[in-house]
Amino acid sequence: MRPLFFLPALAALLPACASAPVQDEALVAQLSAPHRSERNVVRDPHRHPAQTLEFFGVRPHSVVVEILPGSGGYYMEI
Numbered sequence: 001m002r003p004l005f006f007l008p009a010l011a012a013l014l015p016a017c018a019s020a021p022v023q024d025e026a027l028v029a030q031l032s033a034p035h036r037s038e039r040n041v042v043r044d045p046h047r048h049p050a051q052t053l054e055f056f057g058v059r060p061h062s063v064v065v066e067i068l069p070g071s072g073g074y075y076m077e078i
Contacts, residue, residue, distance in 0.1 A: 023054065024050075024054055024059070026059075026060045027050050027053055027054060027058070028050060030078055031044065031049060031050055031078060035077070036077055036078070037077065040074050040077055043074065047074070049074075049075065049078055053075070053078070
């Protein structure tokens, strides 16, 4: 039951994180790269990929593994 106590607090913080400006220029360039599918680009406003990847500390030379991507590799494409 204790983890459920923190869910409302976490939910209250998510909008603030999603609206934070992205500082990593390489990440912003990757999001507008021509190799990205239109299907995934349309999802960007709802998934906030730049803020998510910046939050987790992903940098240009990071190694990231996307295990069982249910949506066809949304983050792998970025």
